[in-house]
Amino acid sequence: MKSAAYSYGDELLSELNISISQGSFYFLTGPSGSGKTTFLKMCYGSLVPTSGALTIFGKESSDLTRDEMAYLRRKIGVVHQDCQFLDHLNVNDNIALPIMVSGQNSLSDNVNLKELLNWVGLSHRSKALPPELSGGERQRAALARAIIMSPDVILADEPTGNIDWEMSQRLIRLLIELNHMGKTIVIATHDLNLIRFTKASVQARVLRISNKRVQLAGSDL
Amino acid sequence: MSGIRKVFLSDRYVNQIVPKNGFTTLLTFFTSASMAFLIVFSVALSSAADRLAQNWSDSLKNSATLRVSAPSIDLEAQTEAALSVLSTTRGIASFRVLKPEEQQALLEPWFGPKVPIKNLPMPRLISIEEDENGYDRVGLRLRLAAEVPAAVLDDHTRWREPLIKAADRIWFLGWFSIGLIVLIVVAMMTLVTRAALSSNKKIIEVLRLVGATDQYIASAFVRKLANQAFFGSLLGSSLASLTLFLLPSESDQAAILTGLRLEGMEWIWLGIVPLSFSFLTFLTTRISSLSILRTLT
Numbered sequence A: 001m002k003s004a005a006y007s008y009g010d011e012l013l014s015e016l017n018i019s020i021s022q023g024s025f026y027f028l029t030g031p032s033g034s035g036k037t038t039f040l041k042m043c044y045g046s047l048v049p050t051s052g053a054l055t056i057f058g059k060e061s062s063d064l065t066r067d068e069m070a071y072l073r074r075k076i077g078v079v080h081q082d083c084q085f086l087d088h089l090n091v092n093d094n095i096a097l098p099i100m101v102s103g104q105n106s107l108s109d110n111v112n113l114k115e116l117l118n119w120v121g122l123s124h125r126s127k128a129l130p131p132e133l134s135g136g137e138r139q140r141a142a143l144a145r146a147i148i149m150s151p152d153v154i155l156a157d158e159p160t161g162n163i164d165w166e167m168s169q170r171l172i173r174l175l176i177e178l179n180h181m182g183k184t185i186v187i188a189t190h191d192l193n194l195i196r197f198t199k200a201s202v203q204a205r206v207l208r209i210s211n212k213r214v215q216l217a218g219s220d221l
Numbered sequence B: 001m002s003g004i005r006k007v008f009l010s011d012r013y014v015n016q017i018v019p020k021n022g023f024t025t026l027l028t029f030f031t032s033a034s035m036a037f038l039i040v041f042s043v044a045l046s047s048a049a050d051r052l053a054q055n056w057s058d059s060l061k062n063s064a065t066l067r068v069s070a071p072s073i074d075l076e077a078q079t080e081a082a083l084s085v086l087s088t089t090r091g092i093a094s095f096r097v098l099k100p101e102e103q104q105a106l107l108e109p110w111f112g113p114k115v116p117i118k119n120l121p122m123p124r125l126i127s128i129e130e131d132e133n134g135y136d137r138v139g140l141r142l143r144l145a146a147e148v149p150a151a152v153l154d155d156h157t158r159w160r161e162p163l164i165k166a167a168d169r170i171w172f173l174g175w176f177s178i179g180l181i182v183l184i185v186v187a188m189m190t191l192v193t194r195a196a197l198s199s200n201k202k203i204i205e206v207l208r209l210v211g212a213t214d215q216y217i218a219s220a221f222v223r224k225l226a227n228q229a230f231f232g233s234l235l236g237s238s239l240a241s242l243t244l245f246l247l248p249s250e251s252d253q254a255a256i257l258t259g260l261r262l263e264g265m266e267w268i269w270l271g272i273v274p275l276s277f278s279f280l281t282f283l284t285t286r287i288s289s290l291s292i293l294r295t296l297t
Helices: A036-044 A066-073 A091-101 A111-121 A135-147 A165-180 A192-199 B001-008 B025-061 B072-087 B100-113 B137-147 B156-198 B201-210 B216-248 B264-295
Strands: A002-008 A009-016 A025-029 A051-053 A076-079 A154-155 A184-188 A205-210 A213-216 B063-068 B091-098 B126-129 B152-155
Touching: A002 A036, A009 A036, A025 A036, A025 A192, A036 A154, A051 B091, A066 B001, A066 B201, A066 B216, A076 A135, A091 A111, A091 A135, A091 A213, A091 B201, A135 B216, A154 A165, A165 A184, A165 A192, A184 B100, A192 A205, B025 B156, B025 B264, B063 B072, B072 B091, B072 B126, B072 B137, B072 B152, B091 B264, B137 B152, B156 B201, B156 B216, B156 B264, B201 B216, B216 B264
Parallel strands: A025 A184, A025 A205, A076 A154, A154 A184
Antiparallel strands: A002 A009, A002 A051, A205 A213, B063 B126, B063 B152, B091 B126
């Protein structure tokens, strides 16, 4: 991002100058309404900066067509706090959704869905509908969906907001494991315990949104 | 065509993305069924009018009647003179004087079966059939005026033309109705598409999140609605043909009402209507959904 800003009428974020390198692990913190979700939405191309420049995988986001943006989004896995599932599809189909929309008809050619379900601990819930899942199960299913296309970057917006501490630890361990595989991870959270827990296992940097700007936080966290 | 192939033959998962129980799919089904029913009826009406116009035209266009009205003392002589004129007129294939019982049959609808025709001062009627080249009507009229002043030539034009005009108008109205129905279907499907996309915003949001293009999202909705339109219109056109089949058979008394049916190649409409409905729905929903998706951020 170079002098990027976003405004919903009133400016929410301004003078964003940051570069996120491949394989890094970032936390994004800040009070509610500070613009964490807006920042992430810009990162996966759902929002385009109202001023300044944002480059995603070497391409200027404002120059991308709608189709190009959709193709680019397939390289970015997103985990939302509210998970965003299609409630009429079972867990299996929801996780496979990125493969379905990419036009690849056969799941087995791309990824072993069973292995992925095993990895997130949901193999016994594959036929369940999203409303039947617990908060932790939903977050793990969302993570499985985010990584099924083997994206380079995983963005998580308050992924532990609706789950207990034990489940939060389990989820963060999965994200750390992905980071060890070379994936870039950006997690928006205001849970300082989670950040401290993560920093014990991985070299994670913390970005803090304050006064509309993003700053690298010190080691006091 | 590649767009259609993509929509109807691409991965089977796309069928599952839009839920089945939406009111928009039900609305599409019933709209298509009703409109297909009306289209088949309009086609039948137009075809009946066309056939009727053709029949009237064919049955009257090569014939004429020569009416000889004279006092009984001159009637025979005038009739002979008229026959003589006709026999020397080019373009006339045949002619004959109508028998008294034939004339009585012509009067029966108005005066009943027991008309004392022999006691009435009836004119002589001569039926004329022209050959393929036809005869010179103006010339014949002038000759008759000069040689048989009691004869009047009636070539049925004044009867035939208004009837054909009326049948043509019914034919036009039938096709005009089909045009209106098509416009209504387009308007209806545009509204249905808008409603379907609005009521499924969450689905669109999720699909975009996982990298779906607008074409893919549109395909999911188009496929669902076009399928419903096909099955709805199939039901509608089948019910319409059943109704046409059950209508009373043709009679001379009310040909336009009882001739309301499909004949021969016209049955092909039963296949054309559902396929056209699917195609029309495909085009309308695809164009409108892509345009709506462009405005949804």
